[in-house]
Amino acid sequence: MPKRPVPESPESPGSPMAFALPHSPRRVLTMVLVTVLGYVALWDTGTLGVLTLSYWARQETPPPAGARAVQGIRHFQPVDAQERLWRGSAPSPAGYRALAGMGVHDGGRPACGGPGHGPVGRAREGRPVRRTAARA
Structure with a gap:
């Protein structure tokens, strides 16, 4: 049976690992x-x-066509060409007053409690607009 060669140890002078010193x-x-x-x-x-x-x-980049600077609403701009649908950030109380001054209304929908109810209606009537916490 032939003898198998013994691998060289890293410390032997001829091995490739002879110069690899520990860091x-x-x-x-x-x-x-x-x-x-x-x-x-x-x-x-x-x-x-x-x-x-x-x-x-x-x-x-210029602002989108039809965009307006409205106090209390950031990024206020039209969504459609007829400028009937608008988008923007959540209005502050000053934003609701600005919307009421522009003629925006809540439409008197029952979900809003009827005419004069909701934040836009209160702003139009000069009543205080308060912010409520977001519903979960």
């Missing part, structure tokens, strides 16, 4: 620190690029 704790810490700092630098560069492009696009 010192300081060198390991330095490698980890460089890796983490490189990752953070790449992440920050990407984030800065996205923020820069977002700012540039916001400055260069």
